Each structure stands twice: as C-alpha cells, then as structure tokens.
Amino acid sequence: MSAARDNRTFATALLCLAIGGIFVYASIDKIINPEAFARVIHNYRLLPPVAINGLAIFLPWLELTAGLCLMLGFKYRSANLIIFLMTIVFIVALGSAYFRGINLNCGCFSMSATTKSNLLARIIEDFLIVAGNIIIHFNFKLKRHK
Amino acid sequence: MREIIGNALAIVGISILLAFGSNLVHPNKISWVGIWPDNRRIQALDKPTSFDPQTDSLITLEEAFLMWKDKSAVFIDTREPEEFAEGHIPGAINLPFERWNEFWDSAKPLIGMQDRIVTYCGGLDCELSLYAAREFQSLGYGRPLIFFGGYVRWIEQGLPIERSQR
Numbered sequence: 045m046s047a048a049r050d051n052r053t054f055a056t057a058l059l060c061l062a063i064g065g066i067f068v069y070a071s072i073d074k075i076i077n078p079e080a081f082a083r084v085i086h087n088y089r090l091l092p093p094v095a096i097n098g099l100a101i102f103l104p105w106l107e108l109t110a111g112l113c114l115m116l117g118f119k120y121r122s123a124n125l126i127i128f129l130m131t132i133v134f135i136v137a138l139g140s141a142y143f144r145g146i147n148l149n150c151g152c153f154s155m156s157a158t159t160k161s162n163l164l165a166r167i168i169e170d171f172l173i174v175a176g177n178i179i180i181h182f183n184f185k186l187k188r189h190k
Numbered sequence: 191m192r193e194i195i196g197n198a199l200a201i202v203g204i205s206i207l208l209a210f211g212s213n214l215v216h217p218n219k220i221s222w223v224g225i226w227p228d229n230r231r232i233q234a235l236d237k238p239t240s241f242d243p244q245t246d247s248l249i250t251l252e253e254a255f256l257m258w259k260d261k262s263a264v265f266i267d268t269r270e271p272e273e274f275a276e277g278h279i280p281g282a283i284n285l286p287f288e289r290w291n292e293f294w295d296s297a298k299p300l301i302g303m304q305d306r307i308v309t310y311c312g313g314l315d316c317e318l319s320l321y322a323a324r325e326f327q328s329l330g331y332g333r334p335l336i337f338f339g340g341y342v343r344w345i346e347q348g349l350p351i352e353r354s355q356r
Contacts, residue, residue, distance in 0.1 A: 090230065091230075096226050105206075106209075121194045122195070122196075122198040122201055
C-alpha cells in the first residue's frame with residue numbers, strides 16, 4: 045500500500061481524491077435507496093428485467109469500494125481501472141438515452157424523482173472523469189520510468 | 191498490468207460480498223431478481239378505435255406497472271367474473287362493465303372519490319375499459335386512466351397475476 049502511495053505525485057493524489065470522492069458521494073444515495081436506483085436503471089431501457097435489481101444492489105458498492113481505494117491510495121491503479129470502465133459504461137448508457145430521446149433522472153448522484161438531469165452535462169462530466177483516469181494512470185507510469 | 195487486473199477483480203469480489211451482506215440487513219432491501227416489464231423495445235401506446243382525446247386518458251404498460259408497483263392507483267378489471275377468476279392484476283377490483291349495476295354496490299366502497307383509477311380489460315379487442323372510464327367520469331370521479339393493453343399485455347410480460355378473488 046505504502047509503495048503504491050509513494051509513487052503518486054501530489055497532483056495525481058489530488059486527482060485520486062477528487063474522483064474517488066465523487067464516486068463515494070455518488071454511491072451513498074443509491075445504497076440507501078436500492079429500489080429507487082433499480083427504477084432508474086429500468087428507465088434506461090437497456091437491461092433485461094432479470095439483471096436490474098442485482099445491478100442496483102451491486103453497482104453502488106462497487107462505486108463505494110473503488111472510490112474509497114482511489115481516495116486512500118490503496119490499490120489505486122486497480123481502483124482507477126474499475127472507475128474508468130464504469131465511467132465508460134455510464135457514458136454509453138447516458139449517450140444511448142440521449143440519442144433515443146429518453147427523458148430520465150440519470151441516477152448519477154441522487155435518486156430523487158424530481159431531479160431531471162441534463163444528460164449532455166452528465167456525459168461531459170463523465171468524459172472529464174475518464175480524462176482524469178488516464179492522467180492518473182499515465183502519470184504513474186511517467187514517474188516510474190524516470 | 192496483470193497485477194492491476196487481479197487487484198481490480200479482488201475489489202469487485204469485495205464489492206459483491208459487501209452488496210450481498212448489506213442486502214441481508216438493509217431496512218429497504220430488495221430481492222436480487224426483481225419484477226419488471228421488459229422495456230428494451232419502445233412500446234407503442236395501444237389505442238382503442240373509439241378513443242377520444244377529449245375524454246379518454248391512455249397509459250402504457252410501463253405506466254400501469256409503475257402505478258401498480260407503487261400502489262398509487264386502484265385497478266378496475268372490467269371483464270366478466272369468470273375471466274377475472276382465471277387471472278387478473280393483483281389487487282384489482284372486478285367491476286364487469288356489462289354487469290355494472292349488479293357489481294357496483296360491492297365495488298363502490300373500495301374506490302375513493304379521490305383515488306387514481308386505472309381501468310383495464312382483456313386488451314386490444316376489448317373497449318370495456320374505455321366505457322368504464324367514461325362511466326366513472328359521469329359518476330363524478332376524477333378522469334380515470336385507461337390501460338388499453340390490458341391483461342393481454344400484462345401476461346405477455348410475465349408480470350404477477352392473482353387468481354380466483356373478486
């Protein structure tokens with residue numbers, strides 16, 4: 045753990061803290077309200093019925109665990125990979141909803157039914173997170189090769 | 191890279207354990223496999239031939255399902271008692287439109303004037319749900335919602351049904 049933490053530059057550690065923090069924050073409401081999150085997933089119209097509840101239970105815990113690991117610098121490259129892959133999936137799901145004209149609460153941070161997210165803004169945010177993931181990954185490599 | 195992937199799989203495994211454990215004790219826990227209609231293909235709104243937008247409000251299977259799940263509407267099954275007994279949307283009240291007077295007295299106490307009402311019948315070739323909705327309006331109830339897809343659409347999706355209760 046300490047070796048991995050030592051390899052991070054200050055900027056990388058800060059980025060890890062920010063992106064990890066976003067995922068930890070985003071997981072809380074979903075963990076508290078699994079039923080509401082299942083409804084959000086259902087509304088994306090992407091998954092077969094059998095997969096919806098399982099994903100609604102599991103995904104927030106993956107966000108929380110990976111987010112915490114990234115924040116704390118524990119196996120942070122692995123956590124960064126998970127968050128990168130999750131964010132790519134979110135971009136595909138949001139993009140699919142955007143192009144099909146589905147009006148939904150994205151379920152990104154809040155399960156509140158009154159929250160109507162601007163899908164395009166959420167997609168741009170997710171691209172920024174992906175950029176952050178890439179910086180975290182390559183920053184480490186650049187430092188290691190010095 | 192192999193180490194990164196290995197550790198990532200470990201994080202996934204820990205997350206599965208946490209999810210499983212938390213869902214055992216969660217006050218709002220849900221079952222791992224839920225009951226949902228398959229909405230991956232956009233469903234067309236089924237429309238009766240005598241539909242009149244001035245008086246009739248139609249809803250899709252999806253909307254009907256969510257109201258049923260939330261228990262936010264009273265479902266009125268307008269088919270004959272024999273069909274109702276064979277299977278109906280759980281919790282629905284049987285009020286056959288063609289025998290309205292006979293059934294109204296027993297159904298009336300179960301339907302509040304302020305309740306949101308959803309009427310349905312056999313679906314697609316049956317317009318009794320439409321006529322029942324108009325009848326409710328003439329009796330002073332709020333504008334009922336007509337689930338014209340009805341029982342046919344409901345069972346097509348493998349959604350829960352109830353048998354032999356009025």
